[in-house]
Amino acid sequence: MTQPLGFYFDFSSPYGFLAAQRIDALAARHGRSVDWHPILLGVIFGITGQTPLIAQPLRGPYFRHDLLRLAREWQVPFVFPEHFPFHSVTASRAFYWLKDRSGEQAVALARAVLDAYWGQGRDVARPEQVAEIAGGLGVDREELKTALASPELKARLRQEVDDAVALGIFGSPTVTVDGEPFFGCDKFEQLERWLERGGW
Amino acid sequence: MTQPLGFYFDFSSPYGFLAAQRIDALAARHGRSVDWHPILLGVIFGITGQTPLIAQPLRGPYFRHDLLRLAREWQVPFVFPEHFPFHSVTASRAFYWLKDRSGEQAVALARAVLDAYWGQGRDVARPEQVAEIAGGLGVDREELKTALASPELKARLRQEVDDAVALGIFGSPTVTVDGEPFFGCDKFEQLERWLERGGW
Numbered sequence: 001m002t003q004p005l006g007f008y009f010d011f012s013s014p015y016g017f018l019a020a021q022r023i024d025a026l027a028a029r030h031g032r033s034v035d036w037h038p039i040l041l042g043v044i045f046g047i048t049g050q051t052p053l054i055a056q057p058l059r060g061p062y063f064r065h066d067l068l069r070l071a072r073e074w075q076v077p078f079v080f081p082e083h084f085p086f087h088s089v090t091a092s093r094a095f096y097w098l099k100d101r102s103g104e105q106a107v108a109l110a111r112a113v114l115d116a117y118w119g120q121g122r123d124v125a126r127p128e129q130v131a132e133i134a135g136g137l138g139v140d141r142e143e144l145k146t147a148l149a150s151p152e153l154k155a156r157l158r159q160e161v162d163d164a165v166a167l168g169i170f171g172s173p174t175v176t177v178d179g180e181p182f183f184g185c186d187k188f189e190q191l192e193r194w195l196e197r198g199g200w
Numbered sequence: 201m202t203q204p205l206g207f208y209f210d211f212s213s214p215y216g217f218l219a220a221q222r223i224d225a226l227a228a229r230h231g232r233s234v235d236w237h238p239i240l241l242g243v244i245f246g247i248t249g250q251t252p253l254i255a256q257p258l259r260g261p262y263f264r265h266d267l268l269r270l271a272r273e274w275q276v277p278f279v280f281p282e283h284f285p286f287h288s289v290t291a292s293r294a295f296y297w298l299k300d301r302s303g304e305q306a307v308a309l310a311r312a313v314l315d316a317y318w319g320q321g322r323d324v325a326r327p328e329q330v331a332e333i334a335g336g337l338g339v340d341r342e343e344l345k346t347a348l349a350s351p352e353l354k355a356r357l358r359q360e361v362d363d364a365v366a367l368g369i370f371g372s373p374t375v376t377v378d379g380e381p382f383f384g385c386d387k388f389e390q391l392e393r394w395l396e397r398g399g400w
Contacts, residue, residue, distance in 0.1 A: 048258050051249070058248050058370035062381060072400070073390065170258035183262060186386035190273065200272070 004035040006176035008169045011038055011088035011110075014054075014067050014080070015185050017118040019173035020111070021076050022188060030195040036107050038092040039164045040157070041172055048170050052085060070185060081121040090148060093157050094130045097147045098139065108137050204235040206376035208369045211238055211288035211310075214254075214267050214280070215385050217318040219373035220311070221276050222388060230395040236307050238292035239364045240357070241372055248370050252285060270385055281321040290348060293357050294330045297347045298339065308337050 005027045009016030027034045045051060054060045064080070071078035091113045099106035112133045116122040123129060127148045131141040147153050167176070174183045175191055178199070182191040205227045209216030227234045245251060254260045264280070271278035291313045299306035312333045316322040323329060327348045335341040347353050367376070374383045375391055378399070382391040 044258070048256055049251070050256075050259075056248055056250075058244070058365065058368055059250075062368055062370065062383060065381075066383075070390075073393070165258065168258055168262055170262065181262060181265075183266075184386060186384060186390070189389050190270075190386070193273070 002032055003178055004033040006037060006167075006174075007034050008037045008039050008164055008172065008174040008176070010041040010172040011091045011113055011117065011124075012085040013041060013172035014078070014118070015070075016172035017114050018067070018071060018074060018076055018078070018185050019175070019188070020114055021074065023173075023175065026188065026192060026195075029192075032195070034107075036095070036110055037160065037164060038088070038095050038110065039169060039172065040089060040092060040161050043161050044165060044170055047165060050170075054084070077119065079121065081117055083123060086117060086123065087125045089157065090127055090130050091124060092160075093148055093153050094134060094144060096156050096160060097144065097153050098134065105137060105139065109134055109139070112137060202232055203378055204233040206237060206367075206374075207234050208237045208239050208364055208372065208374040208376070210241040210372040211291045211313055211317065211324075212285040213241060213372035214278070214318070215270075216372035217314050218267070218271060218274060218276055218278070218385050219375070219388070220314055221274065223373075223375065226388065226392060226395075229392075232395070234307075236295070236310055237360065237364060238288070238295050238310065239369060239372065240289060240292060240361050243361050244365060244370055247365060250370075254284070277319065279321065281317055283323060286317060286323065287325045289357065290327050290330050291324060292360075293348055293353050294334060294344060296356050296360060297344065297353050298334070305337060305339065309334055309339070312337060 005023070007019070007023050009019060023034050041052075053063050068078065091110075094113075095106050095110055098109055113124050113130065116133055117124045124133065127145050130148070131139075131144045134144050135141040167179075168181060169176075171183050173185065174181055175187070176182070177191065177194060180194065180199070182188075182194070205223070207219070207223045209219060223234050241252075253263050268278065291310075294313075295306050295310055298309055313324050313330065316333055317324045324333065327345050330348070331339075331341040331345045334344050367379075368381060369376075371383050373385065374381055375387070376382070377391065377394060380394065380399070382388075382394070
């Protein structure tokens with residue numbers, strides 16, 4: 001019985017968006033499913049001392065260029081949304097609330113949020129906006145909006161981020177294979193070889 | 201007439217060491233030569249706000265593991281030297297001094313310094329130690345040691361680092377192909393596809 005791949009990403013991370021376009025097919029090629037884990041880089045940067053990549057001197061311009069270059073090679077339509085980055089806490093909370101009800105619907109919501117923001121440049125930071133997207137997937141908008149304001153759901157997301165940090169996760173995307181972490185879109189080829197070999 | 205690949209690395213960077221084991225063969229497969237450029241990450245970190253990777257919370261343990269994993273896959277014997285990182289300014293100055301006399305000898309010195317430090321765990325920070333390694337390649341030890349103390353050579357290295365920064369170089373290794381930069385060992389596959397395609 002193989003374990004699912006762990007897929008850790010921030011909705012507001014462009015490399016996370018690109019990885020989301022490939023992760024399910026990559027897992028399927030090796031008979032694996034994917035356990036999606038939205039995380040909050042803002043919280044984790046408080047631990048690592050990092051800052052948003054795109055805003056850094058020298059590194060920002062390089063990675064902005066690299067993103068476009070990688071998207072082109074991966075044939076993923078990609079433009080930087082006008083409002084970047086966005087506050088991904090609401091989408092992340094909605095994801096985990098829905099995951100407790102239906103893992104499939106939660107992944108469908110994650111894809112829809114990523115597509116709305118990265119594909120269409122729509123604002124997806126506010127509860128009404130996330131509820132609107134979830135409503136399109138058959139989720140009860142009002143029930144979700146009520147849940148988004150609850151202390152339980154806020155605590156749930158905090159716990160998920162703490163759990164990721166406890167595993168050593170610090171960036172988006174990170175894929176774990178039976179506990180082995182691979183950070184970055186550039187790791188997808190080494191990750192695939194790892195899956196082919198079944199480890200070392 | 202194809203341009204040489206630019207290979208930017210810090211002698212004290214473990215990923216730079218790994219890249220140095222592959223860069224010449226990669227270039228040769230595509231009819232290119234390699235122009236080696238030692239840089240000083242300590243100086244560049246002052247601009248980017250970065251700190252040595254291996255010392256960072258969460259990121260340090262991951263990249264330490266990743267280095268060993270990559271070295272194993274690339275079949276490069278690799279252990280972390282006891283004294284890490286080392287002050288790479290002397291080796292870098294020696295490289296550029298020798299480069300003005302013989303590009304081939306300068307690369308031979310770079311390889312010998314990398315092998316002494318990363319392969320054998322030897323201390324290579326001091327002028328006598330670098331001169332000893334250079335002497336083994338037929339370089340006049342005393343002439344090199346005199347040059348290492350000269351203001352001209354210090355200024356030369358500063359200029360080389362400034363020139364790299366002006367090109368947007370911020371990390372080790374970075375390979376440039378006709379001005380297009382690829383940062384990190386994990387980029388070697390995309391870099392190879394780029395060379396195969398001849399650009400976009």
